[in-house]
Amino acid sequence: MKRYFLYCLIVGGMLMSSCRKTEYATIDSPAYLRVFNNLDYSPSLDTKDAPQPFLTMLIDPVLDAEGIPVSAAITGDFLDHRDPWARPYPDAASNVIWQKEYPGTTRVMAAPILNGYDLSSWAQVPSGKHRIIFRTRPLSNTPFFELSKTERGISLVDTTMELSSKEVYTMHVLTEDYEKNNPIMYLRRETFPNQPFVDSMVYVNFYNLSSKGFFEKAPNEIINQVLISTKLRDTMNVYCTLNRKNDGSMTPINGFDGVPMGRIIRSLDGAVAPYQRFPLFPDTSSNRVFTGNMSQQFGFYAAGFNPQNTGFPDNQAPGIYSGLIMGDYADNVLASSLPFKIKGDLRTGMIISIHSGNDNPRSFSSVNTVEYINRKFYVITIQRSFEPPVYQ
Structure with missing residues (x-):
């Protein structure tokens, strides 16, 4: 149905x-x-x-x-x-x-x-x-x-x-x-309805739809005397870490810590960016029904930098790194290391977990679009059809 x-x-x-x-x-x-x-x-004397x-x-x-x-x-x-x-x-x-x-x-x-x-x-x-x-x-x-x-x-x-x-x-x-x-x-x-996507994978693509000159001319953001990484260069590399939440803290899932996921490029030409993917059930211990409370963490790095060599993100110059996390993340995530947080599905972020059939919850794959626009991230999630819940 x-x-x-x-x-x-x-x-x-x-x-x-x-x-x-x-x-x-x-x-x-x-x-x-x-x-x-x-x-x-943004109200100011120039825009009042x-x-x-x-x-x-x-x-x-x-x-x-x-x-x-x-x-x-x-x-x-x-x-x-x-x-x-x-x-x-x-x-x-x-x-x-x-x-x-x-x-x-x-x-x-x-x-x-x-x-x-x-x-x-x-x-x-x-x-x-x-x-x-x-x-x-x-x-x-x-x-x-x-x-x-x-x-x-x-x-x-x-x-x-x-x-x-x-x-x-x-x-x-x-x-x-x-x-x-x-x-x-x-x-x-959009091209996702016509692409050969499989139900066992979650798909995501990335857009930088910022204004021309935003990175060079917009002011940097400083909170409590700490520089916050909220600006992206016109081209940056994307890395993904899938985390499991255990006892209030986040633990990367084995094999999914800092996985390369293409690039994010500033462009307003309307072309569809390539889709990247990660497994619906990345944890081999999963029961293949509910993927478990987890988050998707995306790091955006300038050329020559990556999760292995960057060190502490709050010590980097603007445009070296920024980060977005979705899902059930730990409450003590630092703004300097992950300045952007979007809950999405409260338990599983980009993965849709919902009562379906006899299972409550059951996890389903989705197609996602991540858009960065002038210091803000936005996410669009598209779900697949699923059977309605069965109440007993």
């Missing part, structure tokens, strides 16, 4: 309890789209009068004679800055208005399960050529087209794109140049 069984139950219950039916228009030849707002607002990057996305908008949008074929409203972890499924029961992504919790026709991947966090949109505008809006709960025309902000991005039928797209609003601070739209056509 398909994994959105629980999702359907929740949505069905909501609809029945409210005694109304939500109608969705059928979309012929749809494409599948997911959108993130990556614009940050600038519009905050709280956005509305308009697909194929209609503008009046003054250039103000009055309607749109598709509206993604209340688009706030994204969360560090983009979960593999939407929160079907949520009624929040401000969105961490599009479609988020808005009621739209979701993408289907495609080649075994749950795409319910992507929205169906018509394929073909579209005009896209990202416009600023007030920090309020008033829908965009109910705002007065003077409140409908300014256009930060106004561009066109071509979407192919049945293809999966991830879109970002990014800053292209650090000094110019100019927002652009970044579009990536």
Whole structure:
């Protein structure tokens, strides 16, 4: 059975309890789209009068004679800055208005399960050529087209794109140049639904989507007089360590300590980065049902440096090293050695562990995208379909 069984139950219950039916228009030849707002607002004397990057996305908008949008074929409203972890499924029961992504919790026709991947966090949109505008809006709960025309902000991005039928797209609003601070739209056509991935492996690829000149011109970060490694060079090597949590501390799993996993390269060209992989059950003592509480630790090293020769990371110059850890990590992990921490699945990080069939929990492989953008890491996790739980 398909994994959105629980999702359907929740949505069905909501609809029945409210005694109304939500109608969705059928979309012929749809494409599948997911959108993130990556614009940050750092208040200063230079930016105090600038519009905050709280956005509305308009697909194929209609503008009046003054250039103000009055309607749109598709509206993604209340688009706030994204969360560090983009979960593999939407929160079907949520009624929040401000969105961490599009479609988020808005009621739209979701993408289907495609080649075994749950795409319910992507929205169906018509394929073909579209005009896209990202416009600023007030920090309020008033829908965009109910705002007065003077409140409908300014256009930060106004561009066109071509979407192919049945293809999966991830879109970002990014800053292209650090000094110019100019927002652009970044579009990536994902390839994971069409790649020959196996269920016994977890896949991950890496992107540096930072602004041009960020590494050279952005200030370094110092906390409590300690330099924190939060900046990446435009090209760095990636190493992975898989840890098991034992008695509150982390222990590398034998054979998976500092394994090379390709490179992370700064680029805004939209090309798909190569996928790396690690086993779903790296510990040979595992029962092959639940992989056990663990974390995935990624180290990013400049050329000539690696986990064996770098020493203490907080003694290194900026751009030599940075680190990200996901999963059930020890509470005493130092910010100087691993400045980025994203929980993901609370027990297993990039691995999805959930009640399925008679097993609670059962671990499943996933496909993950790690994105570094101007001193912050973000992770997108895509899950495969699985059988719903059996309650006895």
